[in-house]
Amino acid sequence: MKKNILRTLLFVSVLLLVIYALQYAIDAIYKKRAKDKYALVYNHQADPDMMIYGASTALKEFDTHIIKNITGYSCYNMGYDGMFFLQYYPTAKEHLSYQKNCKMVIIVCNVFLGKDWVIMAPNFFYAYYNNNTLYNSFREIMPREMTLARYLPGYKLTLLNKAFYREIAYPLKSIDTNYGYEPILESGNDFKDVKPFREPCDSSVVSKLKSLLNDISNSGLKAVLVMTPIYEKGHELILNADSIISVYSTLADTSRNIYFLDYSKDSLSKSAQYFYTYTHLNKKGSELFSAALSTDLLRIKARR
Amino acid sequence: MYLIPVYILILLFTIIIDYIAGRVIESAEGGKRKLFLIISLVANIGILAFFKYYNFFAENVNQLFHLTNIHINITLLNIILPIGLSFHTFQAMSYTIEVYRGNQKAERHLGVYALYVMFYPQLVAGPIERPQNILHQFHEVKRFNFDNCKEGLKLILWGFFKKIVIADRLAIVVNNVYKSPDYFTGPALLITVIFFTFQLYCDFSGYSDIALGTAKVMGYDLMINFNLPFSSKSVSEFWRRWHISLSTWLNDYLFTPTITALRNWGKSAVAFGVLVTFFICGFWHGAAWKYVVFGSVHGVAIVYEFYTRKKRKKLFDKLPKWINNRLSTLLTVSYFVWSAIFFRAKDIRQALYVMRHLFSGWQKTLSYGGIKEMVTALGGNDTVYGTFNIAIGFLSIILLELIQTKIKDNNPASVIKGWPKVMRWGFYYFLIIAILFVGTYDYQEFIYFQF
Numbered sequence: 001m002k003k004n005i006l007r008t009l010l011f012v013s014v015l016l017l018v019i020y021a022l023q024y025a026i027d028a029i030y031k032k033r034a035k036d037k038y039a040l041v042y043n044h045q046a047d048p049d050m051m052i053y054g055a056s057t058a059l060k061e062f063d064t065h066i067i068k069n070i071t072g073y074s075c076y077n078m079g080y081d082g083m084f085f086l087q088y089y090p091t092a093k094e095h096l097s098y099q100k101n102c103k104m105v106i107i108v109c110n111v112f113l114g115k116d117w118v119i120m121a122p123n124f125f126y127a128y129y130n131n132n133t134l135y136n137s138f139r140e141i142m143p144r145e146m147t148l149a150r151y152l153p154g155y156k157l158t159l160l161n162k163a164f165y166r167e168i169a170y171p172l173k174s175i176d177t178n179y180g181y182e183p184i185l186e187s188g189n190d191f192k193d194v195k196p197f198r199e200p201c202d203s204s205v206v207s208k209l210k211s212l213l214n215d216i217s218n219s220g221l222k223a224v225l226v227m228t229p230i231y232e233k234g235h236e237l238i239l240n241a242d243s244i245i246s247v248y249s250t251l252a253d254t255s256r257n258i259y260f261l262d263y264s265k266d267s268l269s270k271s272a273q274y275f276y277t278y279t280h281l282n283k284k285g286s287e288l289f290s291a292a293l294s295t296d297l298l299r300i301k302a303r304r
Numbered sequence: 305m306y307l308i309p310v311y312i313l314i315l316l317f318t319i320i321i322d323y324i325a326g327r328v329i330e331s332a333e334g335g336k337r338k339l340f341l342i343i344s345l346v347a348n349i350g351i352l353a354f355f356k357y358y359n360f361f362a363e364n365v366n367q368l369f370h371l372t373n374i375h376i377n378i379t380l381l382n383i384i385l386p387i388g389l390s391f392h393t394f395q396a397m398s399y400t401i402e403v404y405r406g407n408q409k410a411e412r413h414l415g416v417y418a419l420y421v422m423f424y425p426q427l428v429a430g431p432i433e434r435p436q437n438i439l440h441q442f443h444e445v446k447r448f449n450f451d452n453c454k455e456g457l458k459l460i461l462w463g464f465f466k467k468i469v470i471a472d473r474l475a476i477v478v479n480n481v482y483k484s485p486d487y488f489t490g491p492a493l494l495i496t497v498i499f500f501t502f503q504l505y506c507d508f509s510g511y512s513d514i515a516l517g518t519a520k521v522m523g524y525d526l527m528i529n530f531n532l533p534f535s536s537k538s539v540s541e542f543w544r545r546w547h548i549s550l551s552t553w554l555n556d557y558l559f560t561p562t563i564t565a566l567r568n569w570g571k572s573a574v575a576f577g578v579l580v581t582f583f584i585c586g587f588w589h590g591a592a593w594k595y596v597v598f599g600s601v602h603g604v605a606i607v608y609e610f611y612t613r614k615k616r617k618k619l620f621d622k623l624p625k626w627i628n629n630r631l632s633t634l635l636t637v638s639y640f641v642w643s644a645i646f647f648r649a650k651d652i653r654q655a656l657y658v659m660r661h662l663f664s665g666w667q668k669t670l671s672y673g674g675i676k677e678m679v680t681a682l683g684g685n686d687t688v689y690g691t692f693n694i695a696i697g698f699l700s701i702i703l704l705e706l707i708q709t710k711i712k713d714n715n716p717a718s719v720i721k722g723w724p725k726v727m728r729w730g731f732y733y734f735l736i737i738a739i740l741f742v743g744t745y746d747y748q749e750f751i752y753f754q755f
Binding site: 001004011014015018019022026154157158159160161162165166169170 | 450686688689692729732733736737740741742743744745746
């Protein structure tokens with residue numbers, strides 16, 4: 001029996017070593033090859049004047065070209081579909097830790113301030129689980145999985161669809177053309193079947209957002225919280241939209257260069273042709289919105 | 305597949321009915337034995353018919369009424385099929401029939417009988433066990449045995465390799481094409497139907513290996529469910545190697561009694577028995593006509609083989625043996641690949657569409673651009689992803705066949721028997737690393753869970 005136990009231990013130890021070595025090699029190649037917008041931050045290669053963080057509202061509505069043309073700030077749009085605050089928080093922290101040129105950080109608010117339960121597009125981040133800020137933040141979303149992913153060789157591969165191999169073979173180049181902005185052309189009315197609902201607001205998420213705003217401010221940068229337009233019928237669907245927006249507004253502190261811009265009831269909100277869902281602008285809407293936002297950002301830029 | 309806690313009551317109901325039926329059948333004599341057997345069978349088949357086939361019959365009868373202008377509408381029910389119902393119902397029926405036939409003593413211990421029906425490694429998707437094989441094992445005292453544990457884990461590993469590395473990778477291409485087959489040309493459809501055959505095999509046999517391995521770790525031996533089906537030289541041989549626990553069940557409890565009852569019919573009894581058995585076999589898979597066609601085409605093929613055996617033997621014996629064997633295998637596997645289109649397609653209409661277009665649009669693949677277009681479409685408008693999935697798909701099928709042909713007694717360790725220890729360990733490391741580094745982890749249920 002003793003012999004069997006020893007043999008098993010040896011088998012498992014060698015296996016873990018082999019997996020660890022392979023995983024380490026793939027991580028290293030990924031870090032070297034990947035050119036997506038998150039890799040640029042975690043590899044300390046992105047340092048524009050302005051960073052835009054958020055979920056799909058950021059990704060689809062913040063036209064980096066228009067913003068750059070009006071404000072004169074180069075910018076990266078770090079938005080991603082379904083990526084809630086807890087997931088982009090570590091990316092923002094990582095950027096703050098090395099940036100030299102940044103002047104303004106935009107956090108794109110939406111009404112979804114609850115605690116998320118799944119990590120979006122984990123392939124983008126899988127090589128960086130050893131980054132403590134990322135790990136701790138992701139752990140709040142998926143505690144068991146992230147602990148195992150960090151400490152058990154090979155486990156993290158079971159959380160992925162292996163799209164990172166594609167990134168190694170043919171690195172994405174979208175950041176070079178649109179700087180992370182991905183608009184949607186069509187307009188839609190998928191909100192017709194949506195029933196009114198209340199969106200949870202998690203106090204731990206709010207306090208983490210507050211701490212990020214403080215960090216941005218303490219780094220000498222301007223932090224701007226932006227509430228994007230909601231189609232007017234959407235206000236009837238999200239029963240507690242106003243109370244969530246008021247939570248964001250209390251975080252603003254202009255004396256510390258923390259601003260809040262609320263476009264939730266902007267004039268764009270009245271027209272369905274600018275939306276593809278009740279909370280998302282389409283390309284046409286996003287261009288008008290980006291232009292209006294940029295004018296307001298210019299005013300913030302001018303403030304000391 | 306859904307787990308609805310209240311459905312446990314259905315399982316408990318059949319367990320109690322069959323437990324009591326077994327005891328009563330054993331102690332009763334004459335016509336009473338048959339009566340209790342019939343009560344037990346009606347209870348089991350009734351539950352299966354209600355949960356699995358009620359809506360199917362209602363829909364078809366409604367359509368029939370509609371066609372004949374009769375204005376009656378049978379209400380459809382919002383029923384969800386309890387997990388593994390088809391499997392444990394057949395297993396429960398096998399118990400009462402064997403007790404009735406005197407091949408099995410009635411189980412005295414209700415808990416042991418409940419374990420026979422609900423033994424978790426095979427509850428959801430088989431193998432459909434026989435009481436003679438498994439019941440006595442539940443009375444034995446099981447202690448930890450390192451060799452059993454090792455052998456079981458090897459089987460589990462091999463099962464996961466087939467499921468996660470092969471079946472689920474092939475499923476990406478297959479699901480993409482069957483979502484809208486009209487978007488694809490012949491070559492892409494052909495790749496898809498071949499991929500689906502191996503997906504089905506690796507998915508189901510992978511599950512069976514995991515079930516067998518899990519039971520083995522605990523010291524129990526379940527029956528083998530697959531035995532190199534793609535090496536079969538005829539459709540009838542194929543069904544002796546594919547889903548063995550179902551085909552032997554149907555043979556023992558449906559085919560043999562049918563031909564025995566109709567022995568005066570001569571050869572026709574066999575043909576009739578085969579057709580009925582495979583009709584039921586198809587219907588067992590699911591409440592849809594496509595499954596009935598899937599089963600029936602196999603029945604027709606076996607009847608054809610039965611009637612033409614001598615002529616074919618005469619014809620094929622003229623060929624050298626190695627050509628004869630390979631040609632027979634190729635024809636058999638091709639037939640299964642073709643029939644599996646019915647299994648996977650949304651309905652018969654889609655299956656016929658795929659069949660009609662299997663050999664169209666081949667001229668396009670003569671150019672690099674045409675091949676690239678096909679690969680891109682198979683990858684969901686992504687050439688790299690399409691290439692990756694097709695390459696991994698074909699490589700894993702080749703690898704599977706290379707390994708499979710060397711497996712003896714359903715023991716993957718037999719492939720590397722006699723190899724130096726480093727090589728043997730290397731083989732297992734290769735399987736584990738492939739599962740981790742190439743495996744697909746998007747949610748893919750086992751295909752047979754739906755039955």
